[in-house]
Amino acid sequence: MTTEGAAGAKTSLKLGCIADDFTGATDLANNLVRAGMRVVQTIGVPEQALTTPDDAVVVALKSRTLPPQQAVAQSLAALHWLKAQGAQQIYFKYCSTFDSVYTGEARGNIGPVTEALMDALGVDFTVATPAFPDNQRSVFKGHLFVGDVLLAESGMRNHPLTPMTDSNLVRVMQAQCQRKVGLLDYSVVAQGEAAIAQGVQQLRAQGVGIAIVDALSNADLLVLGRALASLPLLTAGSGLAIGLPANFLVQPSAFASTLPAAQGFTAVLSGSCSVATNAQVRHFIDAGLAAFAIDPLELAGGANLVKQALDWASERLGRQPVLLYSTADATAVKAAQARLGVQAAGELVEQAIARIAKGLVERGVGQLIVAGGETSGACVQALGIDRMQVGMQVAPGVPWCHAVTGLDRRPLHLLLKSGNFGAPDIFSRAFDLLS
Numbered sequence: 001m002t003t004e005g006a007a008g009a010k011t012s013l014k015l016g017c018i019a020d021d022f023t024g025a026t027d028l029a030n031n032l033v034r035a036g037m038r039v040v041q042t043i044g045v046p047e048q049a050l051t052t053p054d055d056a057v058v059v060a061l062k063s064r065t066l067p068p069q070q071a072v073a074q075s076l077a078a079l080h081w082l083k084a085q086g087a088q089q090i091y092f093k094y095c096s097t098f099d100s101v102y103t104g105e106a107r108g109n110i111g112p113v114t115e116a117l118m119d120a121l122g123v124d125f126t127v128a129t130p131a132f133p134d135n136q137r138s139v140f141k142g143h144l145f146v147g148d149v150l151l152a153e154s155g156m157r158n159h160p161l162t163p164m165t166d167s168n169l170v171r172v173m174q175a176q177c178q179r180k181v182g183l184l185d186y187s188v189v190a191q192g193e194a195a196i197a198q199g200v201q202q203l204r205a206q207g208v209g210i211a212i213v214d215a216l217s218n219a220d221l222l223v224l225g226r227a228l229a230s231l232p233l234l235t236a237g238s239g240l241a242i243g244l245p246a247n248f249l250v251q252p253s254a255f256a257s258t259l260p261a262a263q264g265f266t267a268v269l270s271g272s273c274s275v276a277t278n279a280q281v282r283h284f285i286d287a288g289l290a291a292f293a294i295d296p297l298e299l300a301g302g303a304n305l306v307k308q309a310l311d312w313a314s315e316r317l318g319r320q321p322v323l324l325y326s327t328a329d330a331t332a333v334k335a336a337q338a339r340l341g342v343q344a345a346g347e348l349v350e351q352a353i354a355r356i357a358k359g360l361v362e363r364g365v366g367q368l369i370v371a372g373g374e375t376s377g378a379c380v381q382a383l384g385i386d387r388m389q390v391g392m393q394v395a396p397g398v399p400w401c402h403a404v405t406g407l408d409r410r411p412l413h414l415l416l417k418s419g420n421f422g423a424p425d426i427f428s429r430a431f432d433l434l435s
């Protein structure tokens, strides 16, 4: 089925997705591609109409830590754009730990965004489930488990920006919502599609507007995907998405993840200091490949490390990938933060790496890996990228993407790896997969 897009162009857009952060958007896109959809991820709400025949668009916002009013405004802008492109079903994607801003008056913005989307779409019922079994997130009796422990007993209890101290999602969501929040219990979900449809009718009859949904496995999510096919709005982590493409008669296929042929030199930029990224940088260096270290204290001291790094890379770009990294262990990071401040150290490094990204592409790099969520955001911005075609998965949640940059419209294959994702050999494995 095709529909008229905003500019009158025929589009075949099936799912329109709104993600509350950048790497979360990639995670969702990756699940949809694996289930057979052609997916574009946009950075923010596009100004122009969709011109490619994609099955799904994921609009990546940075709204998770925004006050509710701003998060609502951004989400509604995304909704209006997606509807104008002909999206048949809307999916609001948040974190699988159900966290969002929680300071002062704001008791979270998942509820306010959900209700604003319901109002705009004129719907009286939707669901909410962050269940993502592949990532050890399950919901039972409305309680969210992270691995073997309840959410409020997990590390999320002490998250600096978005602490989660209650595992009961019905309670958490009700505190954020005007509408009545209920529970679609596992005893119903386990009985399959017909029981779920009946359960939804009962909840509606009880005046429930938003139902937290229990799910423990991918099998549950697949059944739920079928059972909830007719709801105009779904809200979830990335897990519920695995069952949706089949509703649009889309089957897994190699075509979904096909990207243009890779070209240009290969490079890795790493600004992540996670345990996994430290191991990946070590693995790369131990393999005898060329690496250039970026030290925040040297940067702060005024050294022109961006020029030095680009001069160094220019001499080495060729058959083998090069790595430029600020990745350091916890002790070194703490020392830099103590001298410069946490925020200032982070921004200094992000901006330096972003300028290096731009310089590398100008020097002929066509395949670029960026490690680090915030670092990726800074690089994508510096490269003038506003949308990416999402391709094949390299590791869970980490797909290769393809973009046209703002630098003379040079094409670029881009792999954005957040924090703890990926095995130690992901950098070399990723390039092997493209060749």
Ligand code: ADP
Pocket (backbone or CB within 6 Å): 271, 272, 273, 274, 277, 296, 326, 327, 328, 332, 333, 336, 337, 345, 346, 347, 348, 349, 350, 371, 372, 373, 374, 375, 376, 417, 418, 419, 420
């Ligand atoms: P992750 O996905 O692992 O959280 P991010 O890029 O989101 O990675 O965050 C890492 C942050 O640490 C960035 O702000 C980055 O600029 C900063 N950073 C990188 N290297 C260093 C370092 N050596 N010392 C202090 N801060 C650093």
